[in-house]
Amino acid sequence: MTTRITGADAVVIALALILLPYLYLTYWGGAATQGEQARILRGGQQIALVSLHEHRHLSIAGVLGPSLLEIKDGKIRFIDSPCRNKQCVHSGWVSLGGEFAACLPNRISVQVVGREPRFDSINF
Amino acid sequence: MPIFLQTTREDQLIAWLTALAITIHIAESALPSPLPGIKPGLANVITVAVLLRYGWRMAAWVSLLRVLVGSLLLGTFLSPTFILSLAGAVCSLVTLGAAYAISNRLPGRGLGALGYSVLAAMAHMAGQFWSAYLLFIPHPGLLHLLPVLMTAAVMFGLVSGMIANTMLMRMPGDGRNLPP
Amino acid sequence: MLLVTLLCSCSKSEPLYQEQIFALGSLVEISLWGVDPALAAQASARLTEDFNRIHTTWHAWEPSALTRINEHLTRAAAFSVDAELIPLLTRARALSLASGGLFNPGIGKLLALWGFQSDERPNGPPPDAPAIAALVARHPGMADLHIDGTTLRSANPALQLDFGAIGQGYAVDIAIEHLRRLGIHNALVNASGDIRVIGKHGKRPWRIGIRDPRGPGILASIEMQGDESIVTSGDYERYFKYKGKRYSHILDPRSGYPVNGAASVTVLHDNAIVADAASTALLVAGANEWQGVARALGVKHVMRIAANGTVQMTPLLAQRLHFEAAPAPKVELVAPL
Numbered sequence: 052m053t054t055r056i057t058g059a060d061a062v063v064i065a066l067a068l069i070l071l072p073y074l075y076l077t078y079w080g081g082a083a084t085q086g087e088q089a090r091i092l093r094g095g096q097q098i099a100l101v102s103l104h105e106h107r108h109l110s111i112a113g114v115l116g117p118s119l120l121e122i123k124d125g126k127i128r129f130i131d132s133p134c135r136n137k138q139c140v141h142s143g144w145v146s147l148g149g150e151f152a153a154c155l156p157n158r159i160s161v162q163v164v165g166r167e168p169r170f171d172s173i174n175f
Numbered sequence: 176m177p178i179f180l181q182t183t184r185e186d187q188l189i190a191w192l193t194a195l196a197i198t199i200h201i202a203e204s205a206l207p208s209p210l211p212g213i214k215p216g217l218a219n220v221i222t223v224a225v226l227l228r229y230g231w232r233m234a235a236w237v238s239l240l241r242v243l244v245g246s247l248l249l250g251t252f253l254s255p256t257f258i259l260s261l262a263g264a265v266c267s268l269v270t271l272g273a274a275y276a277i278s279n280r281l282p283g284r285g286l287g288a289l290g291y292s293v294l295a296a297m298a299h300m301a302g303q304f305w306s307a308y309l310l311f312i313p314h315p316g317l318l319h320l321l322p323v324l325m326t327a328a329v330m331f332g333l334v335s336g337m338i339a340n341t342m343l344m345r346m347p348g349d350g351r352n353l354p355p
Numbered sequence: 356m357l358l359v360t361l362l363c364s365c366s367k368s369e370p371l372y373q374e375q376i377f378a379l380g381s382l383v384e385i386s387l388w389g390v391d392p393a394l395a396a397q398a399s400a401r402l403t404e405d406f407n408r409i410h411t412t413w414h415a416w417e418p419s420a421l422t423r424i425n426e427h428l429t430r431a432a433a434f435s436v437d438a439e440l441i442p443l444l445t446r447a448r449a450l451s452l453a454s455g456g457l458f459n460p461g462i463g464k465l466l467a468l469w470g471f472q473s474d475e476r477p478n479g480p481p482p483d484a485p486a487i488a489a490l491v492a493r494h495p496g497m498a499d500l501h502i503d504g505t506t507l508r509s510a511n512p513a514l515q516l517d518f519g520a521i522g523q524g525y526a527v528d529i530a531i532e533h534l535r536r537l538g539i540h541n542a543l544v545n546a547s548g549d550i551r552v553i554g555k556h557g558k559r560p561w562r563i564g565i566r567d568p569r570g571p572g573i574l575a576s577i578e579m580q581g582d583e584s585i586v587t588s589g590d591y592e593r594y595f596k597y598k599g600k601r602y603s604h605i606l607d608p609r610s611g612y613p614v615n616g617a618a619s620v621t622v623l624h625d626n627a628i629v630a631d632a633a634s635t636a637l638l639v640a641g642a643n644e645w646q647g648v649a650r651a652l653g654v655k656h657v658m659r660i661a662a663n664g665t666v667q668m669t670p671l672l673a674q675r676l677h678f679e680a681a682p683a684p685k686v687e688l689v690a691p692l
Contacts, residue, residue: 058283060290060336067293067329074322092375136475147564147573151375153382160375160382170564170576171386171556174585174621175548175592 087164089127091120094158103127103146103163113157120161132157189229193237193244196221200245200260219267219295220335223288224342231268231275238264258310259303266302267295288343289336296332300324371556374399378406379526380474381547387534388541388556398537402530402544409526412440415463415517416472424507425463425515428500433508441505443525446628447518451497453651454636459608461495463515469613471604472517476595481602487611496608520605523549524586524631531582531627548592551584551627567680568619568660574684575658575676577623584627588634589619590662607639614638616662620645623656623672630654646689655692 091099091111101109101122108130109120116133126146129139132154139154145163150173153160182190199218218241226234242264246257274294278285286294304324372387372395383406387395412420420440427434436444447460463472468486470476490513499511518525523546530544531551541554543561552561560578567574568589577585590613593604603613620637624630633654637645642661649657649669656672666686668676673688 056289057285057287059278059281059286060288060293063286063290063293064333067297067332071322071326071329074325094377136477138475151382155377155381158377162375169562170573171561172384172543172545172550173548173564173566173573174545174550174587175566175589 087125089122090162090164092160092162100164101127111159113154113159115157118154118157118159127161127163128152129154129161132159185229189225189233189237192221192225193240196237196241197245197248200241201249204245204249204251204256217331217335219292219299219332220339220342222267222271223291223295223335223339226271226275226291227288227339227343231272234271235268238268255310259306262306263299263303267299270294270298287336288339289333292336292339293329293332296328296335297325300328376403376406378403379410379523379546381523383526383547384543384545385530386543386556386561387539388554390539390541394537394539398534398539401533401537405529405533406526406546409522409529413443413518413522415466415519421516421518427507428509428514428516429512431509431512433501433503433506435505436507438505441502443518444500444507445502446525447521447632448497448500448502450521450629450632450636450652453653454632454648455651456496456498456608457639457648458520458632458636459496460516460518460520461497461499461514462490462606462608463517464495464513465490465606465608465611466517466519466604467515469602469604469606470595471519471593471606476593476604478595478597480597491609491611520588520635521628521631523547524584524627524629527551527584527627549584549586549627549631551582552579553582564679565621565676569664573679575678575680577675577677582625583623584625584630585621585623586627586630586634587619587621588631588638590614590638591618605635605638616641618660618662618664620660621658621672622654623675624654633657646692650692657692 087103089101089103090097091101091109093111093113098111099109103122103125106123107121109122110117111120113133118129118133118139119131121128121130126144128144129142129152132139134154134156139152142152145152145161148163148169151160151162196218199221203217221241222234222238225237242257242260243252246252246254246260249256251257271291271294274286274291304321370389372390372392374385376383376385376399383402385399385402387398390398415421420437424436424440451458451460465487466472468482468490470479470482493511493513495511495514499509499514501508501510527544527546527549528551531542531553534542534544535553541556543550543552543556548566550563555561560580563577563579563585564573565575565577565585565587566572568591579585588605590601590603590605594601594613596602605614606612607614617638620634622630622634622637624633629652633649633652636648636652637657637659640648645657645659649655655669656675657669658672658676659667661667664684666684667689668686670688670691673686678684
């Protein structure tokens, strides 16, 4: 009696097969992967690789003085810097793989590294 | 008067099946896995076969014993691996229980080994995944693995279902006559 | 087993070399695929040298070859320049004329008046209308520049050159050419968002994300095919604010005022200098004229996002672009160019 596939079996299997694509769409689709870490560079050289999953503040010494960065909830941003226009601060949070923020006068830049970077580069 | 326990043929069969389940559990632990502790759940073959022949309660016994004894033998008792196995087994059993109850009320033959296996495998994987996510690695990055793991679960479920079918052809009786 | 291999392939280390170079007054990213470390280092040094040379030669306000040219242009006499300067001058002239003057690198005086010829323009009042009108009335344009071999002559003393609008594109094209000469055929160069790629990222194409002009996220993505460049000009790049109003550094040469129509224009083309000039010209162009200008410049893949967020695209680009933002914006397909 239990040696063949029953009608109910077929229903279960059909439902399972419908569920799978839904899972892929939900967990794989969307924009650039959430960043896991950020590379901190001074003058183009990487000086640190930090996780974006802790809440912390970082002070990085640049050519003009220290730039202050904040990491929170998978995002990173400049909160202060010794440059004149504070463009870096105004650009706000970055969190997607490939994105970066930079204080050019101070030669400090930050690049978000996604676990599986979906984009090789960002056009803007 | 000396008391002696007489084991029935069924007791022996169940003991044998449990031992088999434990063996499979241990063998599985040797397989590499994308996340430590997450296993394909091939031991579900036994759980489903027992469910269909001896009812849900017996399946629950076999399953939980498998997890417990298996972890003791492997030395992983109370470790994260144990917790994941337990979560998987519990999820699986609860799902099977619900499915069993519904199936018995359906007209026709209800669910067979294949249907139960797929359900059990998916529930097992889901239980393991969510306990891993909630208790050990609450990384958003982990969610990226879920679709792949569930695909594997469905595949393994189908395979174990077919194996269970084959096993059941060789086992005596028809579990639907038993009290729950 | 299959499962494990599948997942492990994501984290396998790839022969991708990536570097950020501080040059051209900004950040330049280079990505090289499948190149051994020694060659990558050599390429990086070469490109840094190239960028620095371009930056020093064409600097619009610090003493440079360009400032010397500009000084000569105020006088009617012909003068000669180094041969290596001619290609950019010739190219810029051709593009400017083709765009009907909407891309006009001859409005250096206007840019200086607005304060955009400096590293950081402070937030203060805009220049007054009569001053702007006076400069616009003199109509400096590339038609006033006569090029004969290595001899230049200006027919308009108000002509002052500033190549800020195509400098990055020009540099990126040179970088790609030099990478090719070094034997590198899979690379990506990104100078302040102006991108050109050659080859592929290993087995897959280079994937580019296009930033949303009005938000921090990614609006759309595109897979680059072979040798292509993508450039976006927007009103959000360099600007200053005064009394709540934003003044972009991209000026409409006809009015003398910053652009005030589209939020951004994205152009896909074979090379970066044309894409750069086109994206600037099309940002200046009004809603009714941009398609004509695009046709004149020979670009066929254009996306124009209006200030209110509506998206217009040419069919060729619509086939290539994949919207990442959900929900996807409303897209109006225009006639093919």
